[in-house]
Amino acid sequence: MIAKPYGDEAGRVHRAVAIGQLIIDVLAETGENGDEHIPAAKVRIGIDTGKALAVRNGRRGSTEPLFLGEPANHAAKRAGGGTATGIYLTNVARTAINLDEVSNEDAFALGATDIATSQEEADLPISADTVLRDWRKDLEANPIGAFSFSAHTPPFADLDLEGLTPGNSRRNEAISIYADIDGFTAYVAEHIEDDETAKDVVRVLHVLRSEMDAVLTEDFGGRKIRFVGDCVHGVLAEGTAQTTDTEASASTAILCAGGLRSSFTTALDCLEAEDVDVAGLGLAIGFDGGPTTITRLGMKGAMIRCATGRNVLASEYEQKRCDDDETALGSVAYGWCSAAGQAIFGSSRKRAGLDYQTALDELADEGDTTAKAARIAKASLTAASLLEPASAAPSAFRFPPRDATPTKPAGFA
Numbered sequence: 001m002i003a004k005p006y007g008d009e010a011g012r013v014h015r016a017v018a019i020g021q022l023i024i025d026v027l028a029e030t031g032e033n034g035d036e037h038i039p040a041a042k043v044r045i046g047i048d049t050g051k052a053l054a055v056r057n058g059r060r061g062s063t064e065p066l067f068l069g070e071p072a073n074h075a076a077k078r079a080g081g082g083t084a085t086g087i088y089l090t091n092v093a094r095t096a097i098n099l100d101e102v103s104n105e106d107a108f109a110l111g112a113t114d115i116a117t118s119q120e121e122a123d124l125p126i127s128a129d130t131v132l133r134d135w136r137k138d139l140e141a142n143p144i145g146a147f148s149f150s151a152h153t154p155p156f157a158d159l160d161l162e163g164l165t166p167g168n169s170r171r172n173e174a175i176s177i178y179a180d181i182d183g184f185t186a187y188v189a190e191h192i193e194d195d196e197t198a199k200d201v202v203r204v205l206h207v208l209r210s211e212m213d214a215v216l217t218e219d220f221g222g223r224k225i226r227f228v229g230d231c232v233h234g235v236l237a238e239g240t241a242q243t244t245d246t247e248a249s250a251s252t253a254i255l256c257a258g259g260l261r262s263s264f265t266t267a268l269d270c271l272e273a274e275d276v277d278v279a280g281l282g283l284a285i286g287f288d289g290g291p292t293t294i295t296r297l298g299m300k301g302a303m304i305r306c307a308t309g310r311n312v313l314a315s316e317y318e319q320k321r322c323d324d325d326e327t328a329l330g331s332v333a334y335g336w337c338s339a340a341g342q343a344i345f346g347s348s349r350k351r352a353g354l355d356y357q358t359a360l361d362e363l364a365d366e367g368d369t370t371a372k373a374a375r376i377a378k379a380s381l382t383a384a385s386l387l388e389p390a391s392a393a394p395s396a397f398r399f400p401p402r403d404a405t406p407t408k409p410a411g412f413a
Contacts, residue, residue: 001054001067010121013049013089013096017110017118020045020087025128030135046078048090053192055202064227068201069192072229073185081106087115149293151241155221161296161305169295172237173244175253175333176307176315177222177287179212179260180231181205182324183280191277200276205230207267208281215263220256225294225307231319235292235307238370246289250329250336251363251370254344257285257327258359265355282324288314289333318349327354340366 002019005011027041052069078088086109091101097118102108110118149171152159159170184205191197212232216222222236238252239245264283271278290311296303314330322328328350334342340363345351360378363371 001052001072003054009049009096010098013047013093014118014121015124016047016049016093017087017089017097017115018122018124020047021115021119022124022126022128022131024085024087026131026135029128029132042085044079044082044085045087046075046081046090047087047093048072048074048078049093049096051192053188053198053201055205066205066227066229068184068205068229069188070185076229078105084109086110147295152294153241154237154239154244156223156235156237157217157221159223159294161223161225161294164294164296164305165303166295166297169293171291171293172241173246173249173290174235174237174292174311175222175249175287175289176292176309176311177216177234177236177253177256177285178231178315178319179234179257179283179285180319181208182282182284182322184230187280197277204271204276204278204281207271208264211263211267212260215259216256219259220252222256226305233307233312233316235294246336247338248370249289250333250341251338251368253287253289253329253333254337254341254354254359254363255356255371255374257287258354258356260285261325261327261354262356284319284322284324285327286315286318286320286322286329287333288318288330289336290314322350323352326350326352338363338366338368340368340371 002012002016004015023045024043027043030041048071050069050071052067052071055066055068056064074090074092078090081088084107088106088109089099090105094101099114146167147169148167149169151172152170154172156174164170187204188201191201209227209230209232213224216224216232216234216236220236222234224232224234226233236249236252236256237244238248261283268278268281288311290309292307292309292311294305294307296305298304311330311332314332318328318330327345329337329345331349334345334349337345343366344354344359344362360371360375364375
């Protein structure tokens with residue numbers, strides 16, 4: 001995000017282009033000349049300009065910077081708009097620096113002359129050589145060392161992410177799940193012009209993201225890896241460190257997806273009761289299974305969580321093919337499912353309106369072991385609460401087998 005120079009949109013775009021080229025130049029050196037085993041990175045950069053909302057969002061020591069609005073969304077789309085490398089500007093950004101508009105923003109990268117002009121206009125205080133010198137000093141003081149992997153014993157909710165390093169990474173067969181707030185970019189654009197409604201945007205995002213995190217971690221034993229804008233990415237698994245119970249993992253993922261949707265709906269109702277406009281918001285969910293590596297990467301003092309694996313890419317793809325009330329799963333997770341789980345999604349591997357109660361009933365009615373156990377535990381909890389409302393019934397399950405309503409009063413976490 002480039003906020004300065006204030007009051008100078010062209011200056012900000014020139015600065016963004018110059019920084020983009022700096023990233024490209026640095027990564028070319030850290031690859032080919034930094035490590036003989038690492039090829040130079042292939043970089044594609046997207047840039048847009050306009051009004052956006054920048055906040056720091058999160059809870060309990062897990063806050064993250066967040067950039068919301070059309071510029072963030074459109075820049076991301078240009079960066080992901082193809083496999084060709086280079087710097088790609090939207091027509092809005094091109095117009096801001098007096099470049100001609102193009103018919104296809106994803107097909108026309110900036111030329112060397114335009115990049116040189118932006119570099120001259122921006123006059124950045126650092127160069128690639130400066131960044132590389134600091135990087136090499138940090139590398140000498142804090143060598144990366146060899147990557148070392150071990151398996152984590154589920155639930156992933158118990159995994160201390162802050163203790164992970166390249167030499168202390170985890171690798172398990174697991175479910176990767178993406179849940180994205182559909183329609184949020186348009187929602188931000190509609191509410192960002194006024195300070196009071198802009199505050200509502202932050203409130204809504206905090207409530208919804210906190211609820212998704214709580215459902216994933218507290219209700220179903222998963223672990224949030226990170227928020228990607230208005231999308232949460234997490235992992236979950238059932239079994240042991242040595243052997244993942246793939247069928248139980250898939251069933252838990254289906255119930256978790258249903259819990260996310262039920263919690264989301266209830267949170268929207270609570271927000272509406274507080275006179276917060278939430279019209280047009282939905283939830284798109286995708287998940288898939290497979291080998292998953294979890295670690296933290298980066299320079300000392302600025303390491304970030306990450307999870308990699310084909311299932312991570314596949315779960316994001318599945319989420320992107322969903323509308324605002326749909327859930328989809330990838331081919332690997334579909335193969336892990338019980339017959340009941342496969343029947344829920346059918347050959348399209350996609351289902352609309354799958355909330356927690358629907359998922360629980362359809363799975364349990366068809367004999368799914370995980371769902372049947374959850375239903376029995378739910379009935380036990382309900383009976384115990386009627387007999388002894390002041391005490392909680394013990395449960396053999398780490399997630400409460402109930403509708404995933406908000407975890408805090410009035411839906412605010």
